[in-house]
Amino acid sequence: MAKLGKRYEAALKLVDKNKSYDLEEAVSVIKKTASAKFDETIELHVKLGVDGRHADQQVRGAVVLPHGTGKTKRVLVVAKGEKALEAEKAGADFVGADDMIKKIQTENWFEFDVIVATPDMMGLVGRLGRVLGPKGLMPNPKSGTVTFDVEKAVNEIKAGKVEYRLDKTNIIHCSVGKASFDEEKLSDNIKIVMDAIVKARPVAAKGTYLRNVTLTSTMGPGLKLISTKF
Structure with a gap:
């Protein structure tokens, strides 16, 4: 656990918690934070301004990632x-x-x-x-x-089709590739998912739809993306 702690602390130094990153910079930084001995999964976490308890505010769908997920699904x-x-x-x-x-x-x-x-x-x-x-x-x-x-x-x-859906806290969690992917492929995959989520905005949703967009690796810290860019 000590080694994991040191690695996480090193990754944390690469991330500015007070900053919202544009997509290209975020992908570049997240790849640097993914320093585990295995090929870490890159995950997108999107907090939405909806109330999933209401059927007319549910957000759910699926998209095919242009560069796959890096994992063959059974x-x-x-x-x-x-x-x-x-x-x-x-x-x-x-x-x-x-x-x-x-x-x-x-x-x-x-x-x-x-x-x-x-x-x-x-x-x-x-x-x-x-x-x-x-x-x-x-x-x-x-x-x-x-x-x-x-x-x-x-x-x-x-x-490489992935499903996205709200959890009980109105957050969507979605894998968008592996740390070994080059930056362009990760960016392409993220854009496809975000575009689908934006298009899936329920008519009943009021106010700010994209509340918080975070990118993380399996073992690394999260960094915030500029949600208004999507």
């Missing part, structure tokens, strides 16, 4: 017949229906990152709502994970 597809075959051909890691639901229920099996389900299977998947919901794994039409176009869904997820 995809489970819940489908039958031709759609199951389509999922297998598209490169889904796991494909099934009742058998997969039973495996999750009885074995507490979660060796996947995303679930895609065809609409006719949602009655089956819905039985796992209490388990999948808290883990953020429940398929949703808004994120493109409830669809008959299984091939497209799997391809997009494998290419």
Whole structure:
């Protein structure tokens, strides 16, 4: 822990807590703070001026990052017949229906990152709502994970599709790449996510929408971005 503390303190010296950075400078600094022995994930945290307790102020969606996330996601597809075959051909890691639901229920099996389900299977998947919901794994039409176009869904997820949604404190947390990415690729990914969040502004949202935009690495301190630039 002492080594971690020293590394964090060194990273902290690179960040001006009283400053709001433009995107290019923020990406440059955040890469310097990511000094762990593994390839740290770069994360975007966006505090919104909405109240997610109200349905008309929910913000949720998904975008395909132009340069991916730096991580290959394991995809489970819940489908039958031709759609199951389509999922297998598209490169889904796991494909099934009742058998997969039973495996999750009885074995507490979660060796996947995303679930895609065809609409006719949602009655089956819905039985796992209490388990999948808290883990953020429940398929949703808004994120493109409830669809008959299984091939497209799997391809997009494998290419670097990320979902964004409000947590209970009205903050969106989203991975935008790895510390090993060059600055231009990280900036491109961040712009795509921020553009999607801005466009998703609910009509019912009043006042300042982007309250706080922070960029962090897995083990490093956060730095604040100039939210008015998005």
